[in-house]
Amino acid sequence: MNSTSIENVxxxxxxxxxxxxxxGWIFSTDHKRIGLLxxxxxxxxxxxxxxxxxxxxxxxxxxxxxxxxxxxxxATFTVHGVIMIFMVVVPGLPAVFGNxxxxxxxxxxxxxxxxxxxxxxxxxxxxxxxxxxxxxFGPGTPDTGWTFYAPYSFxxxxxxLPAVFGxxxxxxxxxxxxxxxLVTIHRLRCPGLKWSKLPLFVxxxxxxxxxxxxxxxxxxxxxxxxxxERLFGVGIFDPAMGGDPILYQHLFWIYSHPAVYIMIxxxxxxISEIIPTFSQKHIFGYKALIASTMAIAFVGxxxxxxxxxxxxxxxxxxxYFSLLTFxxxxxxxxxxxxxxxxxxxxxxxxxxxxxWAASFIFVFLIGxxxxxxxxxxxxxxxxxxxxxxxxHFHYIVFGGTGFAFFAAIHYWFPKIFGxxxxxxxxxxxxxxxxxxxxxxxxxxxxxxxxGMPRRYYDYLQEFHGGNILSTIGSWVLVTGFIIIIVNLxxxxxxxxxxxxxxxxxxxxxxxVPSPPPLENFDEIPELGENDGPYNY
Amino acid sequence: xxxxxITQASNFVKGVDTVFLxxxxxxxxxxxxxTVVMLxxxxxxxxxxxxxxxxxxxxxSLEIVWTxxxxxxxxxxxxxxxxxYKPMRKAPSDAMEVTVYxxxxxxxFEYENGKRTDTLYLPKDKAVKLxxxxxxxxxxxxxxxxxxxxxxxxxLENNFMWFEPQRVGEYELFCAEYCGLQHSYMYTSVKxxxxxxxxxxxxxxxxxxxxxxxxxxxxxxxxxxxxxCFACHTTDGxxxxxxxxxxxxxxxxxxxxxxxxxxxxxxxxxxRRSIYDPNADVVDGFNKGLMLSYExxxxxxxxxxxxxxxxxxx
Numbered sequence: 001m002n003s004t005s006i007e008n009v010x011x012x013x014x015x016x017x018x019x020x021x022x023x024g025w026i027f028s029t030d031h032k033r034i035g036l037l038x039x040x041x042x043x044x045x046x047x048x049x050x051x052x053x054x055x056x057x058x059x060x061x062x063x064x065x066x067x068x069x070x071x072x073x074x075a076t077f078t079v080h081g082v083i084m085i086f087m088v089v090v091p092g093l094p095a096v097f098g099n100x101x102x103x104x105x106x107x108x109x110x111x112x113x114x115x116x117x118x119x120x121x122x123x124x125x126x127x128x129x130x131x132x133x134x135x136x137f138g139p140g141t142p143d144t145g146w147t148f149y150a151p152y153s154f155x156x157x158x159x160x161l162p163a164v165f166g167x168x169x170x171x172x173x174x175x176x177x178x179x180x181x182l183v184t185i186h187r188l189r190c191p192g193l194k195w196s197k198l199p200l201f202v203x204x205x206x207x208x209x210x211x212x213x214x215x216x217x218x219x220x221x222x223x224x225x226x227x228x229e230r231l232f233g234v235g236i237f238d239p240a241m242g243g244d245p246i247l248y249q250h251l252f253w254i255y256s257h258p259a260v261y262i263m264i265x266x267x268x269x270x271i272s273e274i275i276p277t278f279s280q281k282h283i284f285g286y287k288a289l290i291a292s293t294m295a296i297a298f299v300g301x302x303x304x305x306x307x308x309x310x311x312x313x314x315x316x317x318x319x320y321f322s323l324l325t326f327x328x329x330x331x332x333x334x335x336x337x338x339x340x341x342x343x344x345x346x347x348x349x350x351x352x353x354x355x356w357a358a359s360f361i362f363v364f365l366i367g368x369x370x371x372x373x374x375x376x377x378x379x380x381x382x383x384x385x386x387x388x389x390x391x392h393f394h395y396i397v398f399g400g401t402g403f404a405f406f407a408a409i410h411y412w413f414p415k416i417f418g419x420x421x422x423x424x425x426x427x428x429x430x431x432x433x434x435x436x437x438x439x440x441x442x443x444x445x446x447x448x449x450x451g452m453p454r455r456y457y458d459y460l461q462e463f464h465g466g467n468i469l470s471t472i473g474s475w476v477l478v479t480g481f482i483i484i485i486v487n488l489x490x491x492x493x494x495x496x497x498x499x500x501x502x503x504x505x506x507x508x509x510x511x512v513p514s515p516p517p518l519e520n521f522d523e524i525p526e527l528g529e530n531d532g533p534y535n536y
Numbered sequence: 537x538x539x540x541x542i543t544q545a546s547n548f549v550k551g552v553d554t555v556f557l558x559x560x561x562x563x564x565x566x567x568x569x570x571t572v573v574m575l576x577x578x579x580x581x582x583x584x585x586x587x588x589x590x591x592x593x594x595x596x597s598l599e600i601v602w603t604x605x606x607x608x609x610x611x612x613x614x615x616x617x618x619x620x621y622k623p624m625r626k627a628p629s630d631a632m633e634v635t636v637y638x639x640x641x642x643x644x645f646e647y648e649n650g651k652r653t654d655t656l657y658l659p660k661d662k663a664v665k666l667x668x669x670x671x672x673x674x675x676x677x678x679x680x681x682x683x684x685x686x687x688x689x690x691x692l693e694n695n696f697m698w699f700e701p702q703r704v705g706e707y708e709l710f711c712a713e714y715c716g717l718q719h720s721y722m723y724t725s726v727k728x729x730x731x732x733x734x735x736x737x738x739x740x741x742x743x744x745x746x747x748x749x750x751x752x753x754x755x756x757x758x759x760x761x762x763x764x765c766f767a768c769h770t771t772d773g774x775x776x777x778x779x780x781x782x783x784x785x786x787x788x789x790x791x792x793x794x795x796x797x798x799x800x801x802x803x804x805x806x807x808r809r810s811i812y813d814p815n816a817d818v819v820d821g822f823n824k825g826l827m828l829s830y831e832x833x834x835x836x837x838x839x840x841x842x843x844x845x846x847x848x849x850x
Contacts, residue, residue, distance in 0.1 A: 070717050145714050151690060152673040152716055155826075239691025245674060246689060279581070285594040310676060310712075311687045312695055315625050322617060326610035330603060337602040338594075340570060343577040345590040350582065358578065362571055369563035376559055376613050378552045378620025382683045385676060385712040451680025453712040456720035460708070536591060 011418065011515040029114035030518060035100030036416070037121050038091060043485075045087040045128065050481060052080040057440070057474035060467045063459055073457040074143040079135055081146030082163065086170045087128055089401050090259055093266035094177060094212075095124070097408050098205045100416060102181060104509040105199050107190025107527075109519040112183040116176055123173035130166030134159045145455060147256075150237035150248040154230060161230055168223040171216045174262070178212025181205050190508075192527030199507045199533040200283065203290050204269025207297035211258045211265075215301065219255035222248070246311055253304035261300040263397055265293060267404030268335055271357050273533075274411050275339050277505040278354035279346025282534040285338040292331030299328040309380045318377055325375035332368050336361060351503070352426040356407030359434050363403055367395030370445065387466075388448020391441045399437060406430070406484065413488065414498030418515035421491035429484035436477025443470040507533045545707060545728075546682035547700040551620030553683070559613050624684065627698035631663035637833075638668070638675035638688040638711065640777075640826065641718035642764030647738065654762050656709060656726045658701050659734035665698040672828055676713035679726055687713055701728040717777055718767060756845030759838050763830070771849050777826055779819050785847045791817035807843055808836075 010016070012032045019027050025037060056076055059066045068076070099117065103110050111117050135141045138159035144152055153160055185206050189198070198206075226248075228234045235241025237248040276283045283289065305313060305321030313321075339361060348354065370392040373379045383389065414420050443466035448454075452463045459467065501510040512520055544550070580586070634656070635646040645656050658664055668677060670688035677697065678685040686697040711722035729737065760766065773782040779789075787802050793816060800806055800817065809816055811834060814827040834842075 070720070074714075074717065074719075143716070149674055149714070152714070155673060156716065239689075244691070246692070279589065280583070281589040282591050282593050284592060285599055288594065288599045310685045312689055312692055315622070318621070319618060323614055326614045329610055330606050333606045334599070334603060336570060337598075340574050340577065341592075341595075341598070343574065343581060345586070345592060346577075346581045347583040347586050347589040348578055348581050350578070358574060361574060365567050365570060369567055372563060372610065372613055373556065373559045376555045376617025376620075378548075378554075378617050378624075378683075379556045379559060380617070381621060381624065381685050382552050382556065382680070384685060385678070451678070451708065451710070453678060453710050453720075455714040458720045460723075536589065 010518065011513065012518050013418070013515050015518045027118070029110070029118045031099050031103050031110050031114065031117060032416075032516060034117050034121050035096050035098075038095040038099060038124070041121075041125060041128065042088050042091060042096065045083050047485075049080055049083040049088060050478060052076050052083070054474055054478055056080065057471045059457070060459070061471040062468075063461060063464060065458075070457040071140075071143065074145075074455075075135075075141035077455060078142050078145055082131060082142075082167070084397075085146055085259075086131070086167050087124075089263040089397055090170070090174060091124060091177075092263050092401055093270060093405060093408060094181065094205055094208055094262075095121075096405075097201075097270065097412060098177075098181060098208075098266060101412065101509055102184060102202060102205055103188070104512060104516060104520050105202050105507055105533075106185065106188060106193055107508050107521065107525045108184065108188035109521065109524075111180050112187055113180050117180055120173045120176040120180070123169055123176070127166045127168075127170035127173060130169060131163050132166075134162035134166060138162065147252060148226065149252075150226075150243070150245045151239060153226070154238045161227060164223045164226050168220055171220045171223070174212045175216045175220075178209040178216070181209040182213065185209075190524050190526060192531070196287075197527060197532050200272035200286070200289055200293075201266070201269035201507075204265040204272070204293050207293045208262050208265045211262050211297055211300065215255050215258035215262075218251060219259075222251040222255070225251075246308070246313070249308050249311055250304070253307045254301075257304035257307065258300050260393075260396070261296055263401045265296060267360075267401045268293070268332075270404045270408040270411070271339060271360055272335075273505075273507065274353050274357040274407055275342045276534050276536075277411070277503050278349045278351060278357070279343050280349065280504065280536050281342060281346040282536060283338070284341035284344070285334075286534065288334055289338055292334045295331040296328060299324060299331075303328050306375060306380070309377060310384050322375055322377045322380075326372070329368065329372060329375065332364075336365060336368075349503070351410075352421075352423060352430060353407050353411035353503070355427060355430050356403055356410060359430070360400065360403040360407060363395055363399030363437065367392060367399050370395065383448050385454055386448035387444040387452045387454055390454050391444035391448060394441045394444075399441070406433075409488065411503070412509070413491070414502050415509055415514050415516070417492040417495070418498055418513075419491055419493075419495035420498045420502065421487055421495055425483060425487040429480050429487060431480075432483060433477055433480030436473050436475070436480050439473025440470055440477050441473070443467070443473070506535060545701065545703045545705070546679075546684065547702060548620070548624060548683045549681075551623070551683075555613065555616040555620045558616055562609055562613065624697070624699075627665040627696060628663045631665035631698055632659070633665045633667060634658075635667045635669060636677060636688070637671055638677065638722075639671035639764065639828065640673065640716055640767070641711070641722040642767045643675075643677070643709065643711070643722070643724050644763060649738065651738065652762050654764060655724050657734060657737055658726060658728050659731040660701055660704055660728050662731060663698060663700045665696055668695045668697065673715050674713045675711045675715050675722070678710045678712035679707055680710070681707040682726075685712055701726070704728050704730060721767065752841045752844040753848050754845075756838075756841035756843070759834070760842055760845065763833065768827070775821075778822060781846055781849050783850055785843075785849070790820040792820070793817050804843055807846065808839055811839060811842075 012030055017024055025033055059068055059073055140159055142160055142163045143156055225236050229236050235243040237243040237245055272289055303325045305317055306325045309318060374392060410426060447463055447466040452459055498514045500514055633648060637644045644652055644654055646652050668688040670690040675688040676685060677688060682699050684697050684699050689695060705728055707726045709724050709726050768777040770776055770780045771782055773780050784802050788799050790797055791800055812829055812831045815824050818824045
């Protein structure tokens, strides 16, 4: 490609526009800078969330009070959930890697609406500050859990409204990003890049964007209804005013279950890029992977009721929600089979991104298979709202999305920063993190099967052993996390210069310099008959 | 769930454990098989051993195989899940009924003869239907050993769970739906007895009903324990969600009434008002709205007994 001619153009990190320094970043409409703005803001919020999680695990080290009182614990798990869900995993991979890579992967200079893209980040930051304000000022930190279930969320004296409003603003950030990506994928693909040649990461961004666009407004409406009820006493959810608390749960999960797929689909997309590259082999079952992405995006709308099997729905509703929950598991299984088959007869290059991707498959399998237990009605009744569920969704959301995020950052790091990280430290960080993760969350499956309910500040003596192990796991995990972060931050500044295509990838981002120039391509690329994202 | 001690504690254990074990078995099989295959591929096709990859784009027959087999297996799990669950939603018409009241943060159980307890006493081998009433926010009644759980939803009528205890013993009963500050202390136990023992316990009203106990003080204490006062109020001076009862009788306290602060003396009138209309006077340093009225649940006579007990707490 035209790499020699564009090397003279300043890369996006060094480029100087109308503003300098920090202003040059926070007012930049360049998709790559916006991607990094998201990366830094999310990394900050993720670290806060990790510290809160660490505090929760420390509190549960022993029965009774360990480091905080019950009110603080309840506030801690609420804030941990709100931060991790709304500020980290929902924007997740699309906000960082989607922004950075989507235009490059489809051969475009930027997203369709660069200013709208910057607005999305500003809305994200505004939402974050609104929620943080709710935590720090006013009558008290919200203590309702991230689900804000009625009617408790109407009774608590803590600072609910600003938190709810913050979540509402964050929702808009997500909707606008989704809209932007949809238009970009439809309109800005370079000549020759047919739908049947789109990289799978782009396909998952496409499926995700539809969910963001169609499901997020529902939570927006729900949050407005909460505000109406709290401010004006309109009885919608609170039975004391003639409302229905189960209606709240329906509305909440109509968004929040598809949101799980907002989190996991792009993660699956990143894995679908990494495995072929490090196997140096065409992805196995390209069309099956696309079909499964779209099937997950569609059926994912119809399974929200499985969060409410004990809530008092009709038997018919229980029947269909359970059935559809099992159906939605199948496309995920198909993906796993195809990923593993991609490794077959490959030439596997064991690098840090591959380790993360392979361990992703392992933890995602555990998360997904434990989801089958929860999808089966009778078994769900037994372990619903116990530590089993906490283990399950941490395996999916943290094990799935989190591991894929770490895989992606180690994969695209040389492209993003133009420097390579220390591979030995990166591998050390991965193995420590992986062991910590398994030690932290696996005992929770056992605790749930023994009957320990979730969101428990204190517990009976019989649950002590599992909790000790889990707390120790949290220390190991955080050690791994620190190793990873120190290595990456240090390497972004002083690591050795990276080549244009260090892993021999075939997608378009590997045809531009590392780091890419401001508008990515000197000339818009054109794909020939035999070019394709996985043609090795 | 593997403790042999609690197997077959209720009629639902078998159905739940069957689907649990089938699902776990299938899950472990796939987890181990896929992980092993993946590790073999990673070893065998490492680029040191296999420097040249063989390009394979896919296989329609394999895609069909690994769509159809998981589909059949999941339908099997779905079926057993439904079979285990279905009987839970239909209580036998001759079941013994107990009304369960859930409130922040305790359960109380009311029997057909009006007897009230804070522990659930049940006869063995007899179907029991628990009518679930939530007084304030969502709670969830969870008895792990019986494999049953049902949310308690304020305002929801005809909300119930049923089961048949099949083993004598004492089992844990938790609140499984987060309900605020003392959620993790909202637990009690289920005591399953032989039917004969249960019947004599049931008719023995001396244990709870006021007039049959000589001392009003003891009666008051018993009533408060059963209705759950001590979840939020201590008798030793320490502060929980509500003020402690220690030394409260005859004290001057600062309360907020309709937005204005005033001093009141704790007397019979004040105590009655605090129980029937708890948010009328809110004691300085505590929050409004956490306690609900006990009108209809506690009679005037109950309150007189409670007052006698409170007088003794110095």
